[in-house]
Amino acid sequence: MTPDLHLAVDWTACTAHGLCAELLPERVTLDEWGYPLLDDTPLPREAVRRAGRAAADCPVLALKLRRNAGR
Amino acid sequence: MTTIPRPAAAVPHEVLPRLLPRTPLDLAAHTARYGPRAGTGALSAVLAEAGLTGRGGAAFPVHRKIDSVAAAARRSGRAPVVVANGCEGEPASHKDATLLRLAPHLVLDGLLTAADAIGARTAHLAVERGSGLLPGLRAALSERPGDRVSLAEVPRRFISGESSALTGYLSGGNGLPRFPQPPTRERGVGGAPTLVQNVETLAQLALIARYGPGWFRTAGTSAEPGSMLCTVHTAGTAPRVFEASAGTPLRRLFGPLPYPVQAVLVGGYHGSWLPAAALERRLAAADLGVPLGAGVLAALPADRCGLVETARVLRYLALESAGQCGPCLNGLPRIAAAFADLADPSRAAWAPGLLDDLARWSGLVEGRGVCHHPDGTVRLVRSALTVFAAEAYAHQSGHCTAGNPTAVLPVPSETAPEALR
Numbered sequence: 001m002t003p004d005l006h007l008a009v010d011w012t013a014c015t016a017h018g019l020c021a022e023l024l025p026e027r028v029t030l031d032e033w034g035y036p037l038l039d040d041t042p043l044p045r046e047a048v049r050r051a052g053r054a055a056a057d058c059p060v061l062a063l064k065l066r067r068n069a070g071r
Numbered sequence: 072m073t074t075i076p077r078p079a080a081a082v083p084h085e086v087l088p089r090l091l092p093r094t095p096l097d098l099a100a101h102t103a104r105y106g107p108r109a110g111t112g113a114l115s116a117v118l119a120e121a122g123l124t125g126r127g128g129a130a131f132p133v134h135r136k137i138d139s140v141a142a143a144a145r146r147s148g149r150a151p152v153v154v155a156n157g158c159e160g161e162p163a164s165h166k167d168a169t170l171l172r173l174a175p176h177l178v179l180d181g182l183l184t185a186a187d188a189i190g191a192r193t194a195h196l197a198v199e200r201g202s203g204l205l206p207g208l209r210a211a212l213s214e215r216p217g218d219r220v221s222l223a224e225v226p227r228r229f230i231s232g233e234s235s236a237l238t239g240y241l242s243g244g245n246g247l248p249r250f251p252q253p254p255t256r257e258r259g260v261g262g263a264p265t266l267v268q269n270v271e272t273l274a275q276l277a278l279i280a281r282y283g284p285g286w287f288r289t290a291g292t293s294a295e296p297g298s299m300l301c302t303v304h305t306a307g308t309a310p311r312v313f314e315a316s317a318g319t320p321l322r323r324l325f326g327p328l329p330y331p332v333q334a335v336l337v338g339g340y341h342g343s344w345l346p347a348a349a350l351e352r353r354l355a356a357a358d359l360g361v362p363l364g365a366g367v368l369a370a371l372p373a374d375r376c377g378l379v380e381t382a383r384v385l386r387y388l389a390l391e392s393a394g395q396c397g398p399c400l401n402g403l404p405r406i407a408a409a410f411a412d413l414a415d416p417s418r419a420a421w422a423p424g425l426l427d428d429l430a431r432w433s434g435l436v437e438g439r440g441v442c443h444h445p446d447g448t449v450r451l452v453r454s455a456l457t458v459f460a461a462e463a464y465a466h467q468s469g470h471c472t473a474g475n476p477t478a479v480l481p482v483p484s485e486t487a488p489e490a491l492r
């Protein structure tokens with residue numbers, strides 16, 4: 001069993017580049033200030049690789065993949 | 072199955088107050104009143120049976136945090152750390168300072184008992200800079216030469232007491248909340264698994280360790296057992312700190328009120344406004360339908376404007392944002408400014424979009440920061456817009472129904488918070 005992965009943002013790092021919304025348009029849109037609005041339901045298996053790449057491409061590494069462990 | 076040990080000390084007769092003596096207790100008076108500090112046998116099971124929850128605002132079950140810090144320490148092979156959180160950044164709250172002044176040894180007992188239970192060798196007690204509490208705490212510690220607790224002062228800011236901000240500061244950091252992954256219970260002070268508990272929580276723990284869970288439950292309701300410290304604000308008088316049994320009717324807590332009441336604030340500046348009928352309910356989250364937070368209660372007189380009161384608090388909360396999370400940085404000042412417009416009928420009447428803006432921005436900041444400051448702020452906004460809906464309508468029609476402009480809720484300074492170091 002793989003644990004559920006979902007998207008998260010480290011808000012202290014995010015500077016509203018908006019790249020994540022271009023790379024994962026079906027999961028990320030931008031709010032009126034340019035910050036990401038996430039669909040943070042568990043990622044389907046086939047989306048995990050692309051999400052991982054988007055996280056690695058974030059210029060400030062603010063996009064994270066998190067295990068569903070609660071707070 | 073763990074067996075719950077028998078109470079370590081003779082159970083006291085009187086129900087309340089448990090934590091708050093009338094005058095400060097030195098170690099001799101403390102020991103005479105409460106008996107010696109209890110050992111840690113099966114502490115987690117005892118606390119689970121007692122049903123003790125955190126008194127710093129989030130009401131999280133204490134035994135579960137103790138278990139997860141102990142487990143993280145075993146996994147990582149690192150000795151854990153315990154932190155007593157006496158920061159009390161909430162300007163309307165005085166219960167932690169009162170407790171630390173009157174019963175410092177109870178807090179120290181709880182801190183050391185928790186430390187022993189999880190195998191921590193380092194214990195910190197943090198208070199706010201400018202609180203004036205350090206000399207008394209130093210004196211208390213000097214009476215207990217065998218006990219090692221390091222005392223710290225944190226910057227005077229609302230968010231300094233947030234657990235990741237606090238453990239970061241104690242590790243030499245800037246004292247701002249951080250991304251909660253990994254969580255404080257796994258990586259806190261110096262990267263070690265860290266148990267952060269409010270000072271009142273630790274004082275309650277110290278008594279439960281002595282007298283047992285059955286004694287603890289003789290106060291409170293079965294769902295919300297024990298007593299809690301409250302700071303009660305009545306207009307025109309200084310705030311009072313009480314120890315109340317959960318389940319006490321709010322009206323009894325306030326005592327005779329010299330004015331008709333319009334609304335009650337429950338849970339402080341991250342809390343909720345409720346209509347005056349809440350005075351007939353009991354002090355319990357289940358009865359009031361809102362979290363009790365750190366126990367701040369205020370009765371707003373009928374002749375004041377709830378929108379004006381809320382606008383002042385929101386301005387303060389926006390200034391207290393650490394400004395490091397985009398939505399909080401952008402949203403809180405906008406929310407505060409829009410609420411200030413709403414509070415002023417001469418502006419509210421010309422801005423029909425205010426309520427929509429407030430609703431949209433509230434949605435945009437909620438859950439979108441590394442700490443819960445935006446979430447608490449939004450709770451206050453939404454409750455105000457519900458309870459003071461008729462007043463908002465009046466303001467948008469160009470008039471205010473309040474006759475008395477005197478402020479009720481304390482907002483520290485009208486200037487920016489203490490600069491970061």
Ligand SMILES: Cc1cc2nc3c(=O)[nH]c(=O)nc-3n(C[C@H](O)[C@H](O)[C@H](O)COP(=O)(O)O)c2cc1C
Nearest residue numbers: 125126127156158159160232233234268269272443
């Ligand atoms: C913005 C913010 C400020 C906080 N300030 C305090 C504080 O001053 N004192 C405190 O005990 N807890 C404070 N907390 C809660 C702590 O993060 C933490 O939950 C608490 O200290 C844990 O102790 P408890 O479980 O015994 O309540 C704050 C939380 C937030 C989000």
Ligand code: SF4
Nearest residue numbers: 393395396399440442
């Ligand atoms: S959510 Fe707001 S107050 Fe909390 S850390 Fe981020 S910017 Fe600071």
